[in-house]
Amino acid sequence: MPQPEKPAERRRDGCTECRRKKVKCDLQTPVCSRCTRFPRQCKYESQFIAVNSQCKSDTRRQGQRRQQLRSIPAVPRNQVIPLQAGVSAPSLYPSAIQSRLSIQSILSETTTMIFPLASRSFSDRLVASAMETPHLLYALLATSDSHARRRMTLTGDADDTVLRFTNDAIAGLRAALANGGNAHGTAMTAMALCTNDVCNGNLDVFRMHLEGVRGMLLSRINRNNTSGSSGLLDVYLVKWFAALDVSAGLSLFHNSSLLDSQLYQSCLHFSNELPQANGYVDDICGYSLGLLPILAKIGELARLRYNLSMNTDDTTALVPKDLEIDSQAESIERQIEALPQPNYRRERSQLADELKLSHSAFIHTAFLHLHRRVQLLSKDHQTVRADVHNILEAVSKLPASSTTNILLLWPIFSAGCETDDITERGIVDERMSHMQSLGMGNFTRARDVLNRFWSSGTDLRWDVYLAKSGVDLVLF
Secondary structure (H helix, E strand, O other), X not given: OOOOOOOOOOOOXXXXXXXXHOOOOOOOOOOOHXXXXXXXXXXXXXXXXXXXXXXXXXXXXXXXXXXXXXXXXXXXXXXXXXOOOOOOOXXXXXXXXXXXXXXXXXXXXXXXXXXXXXXXXXXXXHHHHHHHOHHHHHHHHHHHHHHHHHHOOOOOOOOHHHHHHHHHHHHHHHHHHHHOOOHHHHHHHHHHHHHHHHHHOOHHHHHHXXXXXXXXXXXXXXXXXXXXXXXXXXXHHHHHHHHHHHHHHOOOOOOOHHHOHHHHXXXXXXXXXXXXXXXXXXOOOOOEHHHHHHHHHXXXXXXXXXXXXXXXXXXXXXXXXXXXXXHHHHXXXXXXXXXXXXXXXXXOHHHHHHHHHHHHHHHHXXXXXXXXHHOOOOOOOHHHHHHHHHHHHHHHOOOOOOHHHHHHHHHHHHHHHOOOOXXXXXXXXXXXHHHHHOOOXXXXXXXHHHHHHHHHOOOOOHHHHHHHHOOOOOOO
């Protein structure tokens, strides 16, 4: 007698909305094709299962864990331990992490917001690595919980949960550094802390952590050069660092480490090991990697020009330096114009279109900073006006709900600073407001600063105004 056919097993890897409607999902990220009109409903659940069925059924053991959780001493509000601080006692609640904050939210909410264009394999491997590295898991939990609070628009200080996760991550990180633990997990932990610092506005701590990552990367790069191998997370780690470091370097407060040729060459080397990586718009920073050293150099020249403008005692001595900067600026402009058109992923047409717009916005923003901050063209100069127009044209072609806008904080903010046009300012404020509603704390800070700058009516260039006001921004 023939056996009856088994019904086809229903796929469980679609987004939550397609699964709810029981329709086939094409699995595109950050938003599948069916959810483009309502992107906030499009979420992907983690494929990792971190629940122990034996523990689940053991009520006595659950009671012990809840008792441990209640016995944790309170952490003073707003007390975050920097890397140099002493190691705290081991955490009493690692086994109760799932009850405090779901690992699902790290994958389906936080990583898809901070890295909206990154491949699913990156998120999966990041979470898998965290499940084997407690201090990385704590850092991601702190980031995820902070992001959730911002999405819910909770006001006031961070709660004790965020601070405990952060302090445990830092304590574990310091212990790993002292004991020579997992170097890869250590660097990833520090990068997660850096990113959370930026979103929460803790920029002094951010710079300290970023410098620590730089040392770890150089050490890891040398080790990989000896072994001749690197993994996918090595590639993402270097690109993650480079994008954050260059973003910080575009302010007057930070000298980009990417001017160190060893770091940049290693970034290119790691990236080129990925299939079809060379020549593509990068999915971490939103522009081709060939633009990275150019942006770092523009930041350096802008700082040099600013420092020269502050030293007006001996104007004759400044002339040669000004001429040298002018020459370098012209060279950089030619380098930007000579950049090859990047490739795009053909199998994802919607994403390819957004990548084109993202890359274009960054190219024109590089021109804007070069023309305005290095060549010192006036705000109403036709070249500057064209730069602003080109940035906003690229941004306006992106759907307002697209999470690709998250990567464009630097272009959006820069255009807003260099326009007095009410319509253009409205475009900038609307995009920043929408990204702020998605829980992006860096957009909240940048929007507040931009509105203060607009309200001041100052004739100062925005970076000079912020420097005089003591305002530090990292536009990542």
